[in-house]
Amino acid sequence: MDYKQQVAAALSDAVDGALSTEDIYNKIERPKDSKMGDYAFPAFVLAKVLKKAPQQIATDLIEKIDQSKFEKIQAVGPYVNFFLDKAIFSSDVLSQVIKAGASYGDNDSGEGGNVPIDLSSPNIAKPISMGHLRSTVIGNSISEILKKNGYNPIKDNHLGDWGTQFGKLIVAYKKWGVEEDVKKDPITNLVKYYVRFHKEDVDQPELDDEAREWFKKLEDGDKEATRLWTWFREESLKSFNAIYEKLGVEFDTFNGEAFYNDKMQEGIDWLKKMGLLKESQGAQVVDLEKYNLNPALILKSDGASLYITRDIATAIYRDKTYKPAMNLYVVGSEQTYYFQQLKAVLLEMGLPSAKELHHIPFGLITVNGKKLSTRSGRIILLDEVLDDSINMAKKQISEKNPDLPNKDEVAKQVGVGAIIFGDLKNERTNSIDFNLEDQLRFEGETGPYVQYSHARAESILRKAGDTEINADNTIMTDPEAWDTIKTLADFPATVIEAKEEFEPSDIAKYAIRLAKTFNKYYAHSKILEEDDEKSARLALVKSVSVVLKESLRLLGVQAPDQM
């Protein structure tokens, strides 16, 4: 039931058509403080039409409004404040949550539409850093959020397994590489060669020519180049998968750039057929002047492909394979301009899904204000941060709850949860200057705080045993209970909002808000006390537990029952 609609209807009747119900609906707001009611209507908007002072209008309105459906309605200054009938509202919300369980907040607005999502996308032969964390966990969360909104997301780890850097890597390996070292610790050693390459090519520019040659060989299917490439790729994937497992992220496809290597011609032919390709300084470009963008370079002057060539192939492939409702790319905000160009090219080509291509940018992770870079060795390894966090969680458990069963498993859930939640709680596009201390904080508005709140709720439910949980008769007198119930009621709208903005932080902030209001309730009420309201209180605790767990799930964070 839409209670805001009920408020709008009541107002609409009282103003005699001075304002449409829809206009009224849009003007209704939520007071910051519960003491000022559950919904409020600012009378300013009527001042002009009625030529009266807003305070007067507010006072007049409460005389005319049918108050029977509300607990009370008050005029406070220029506002009309509505107080909902708590018993009806509470029973309504709690019985909905308990009946629906984890599917509370589900909607089917996505109509089952396919949504390929580009996420994570680490580069072969390079370590997974904190930078990749963002794409991985944001993409993973958006995938869960889309599912909850009725879409069918397809998570594609668009591996950086192609490109000129492989020419460089092959050259470096052939010059300085040791097979045993790579087998022992692939990423570390491959990176070592790569970094050395970039040191030496400053004085020996001919190295870059060699690298270009080797990449061309790779593109042409040369045997040795292919063998080395395959090997580097396999070793790298092994080490990536260990990290993905720790994070609890799974993918549907691993269609990296190499996958599209033999699919680029179709896009090029398409562009040619439509007369979109033009020669410019020896290279092939698409003019994008009508989009107010610089020309997009499609083929290098030596005929080799570029990032965009493969992305065009990707878009065509996805279009054909999935008939996507949306096509998403979770990639850093530094590539915003590039994605504008890509979308413009695809629009020019008339690709059906081009209109629904969305770049989902996120802010940069820096260290002391400087960009991370494998070449310069300025890098924070995700795996190390995760392990630090897990160890921190272990320490906390041995201090606070030494008798906890399966400590290691819980430490992993809490430690990893802290890192994921920490990344997702702020707006995507904010840039982050990395600070390990901040990452390992488990107090205040953090993942562990939300997990802890959930664990407390579960603990109460365990203690309650098989006491009846009854949501039908929920007369609860504590004001904290009322705030919690109202927050529970906000969940479905939050799920929609998060989908529309592609913004996991909406869910994370919601989870904090719910945890906070529940903790307040917990601190002020004796839930297991034997009285008439006990089963209603348990209904509230059960509902909180369900919705907290579901919120965390949407973020890709586990919710242990004890911690």
Add this chain to the structure above:
RNA sequence: GUCGCAAUAGCUCAGCUGGAUAGAGCAACGGUCUUCUAAACCGUAGGUCGAGGGUUCGAAUCUCUCUUGCGACACCA
């Protein structure tokens, strides 16, 4: 240089389509564990919302100018 994004408490950030005294967390100071997990709760202190103009009954929010920071600007991804 051009374009884009940002600027809110000591630090990290919220602030919904403009609305009631600008809010959290951390850090600081003080209080609450014989009773459901103190990873919690309660309180104190802390602000010219980068600067200046404009629109409006009303601006942190919309608009313009400026300052500062970050990013992007064709043969990398």
